Amino acid sequence: MDLEEIKSLLESTLIDCEVQVESQGNHFNIVAVGDFFEGKRAVQRQQLVYAVLNDQISSGAIHAVNMKLFTQQEWQDRS
Secondary structure: OOHHHHHHHHHHHOOOOEEEEEEEOOEEEEEEEOHHHOOOOHHHHHHHHHHHHHHHHHHOOOOEEEEEEEOHHHHHHOO
């Protein structure tokens, strides 16, 4: 599974989120920013991403995922 496929999968579910995906082999780093995450706790945000990627994780196409998931305000507050 390549970066663009993962990005496309995530963007189709995480409505109005900006998604960046990087990888080293089958280990992926995901940064997603959007108000889609507003009102959701960190674990709820992660569950949403895992639900999208579950088939790829189960098949071994994705071995490990590191996620950083932010609302627009949280992202701006980081600067």
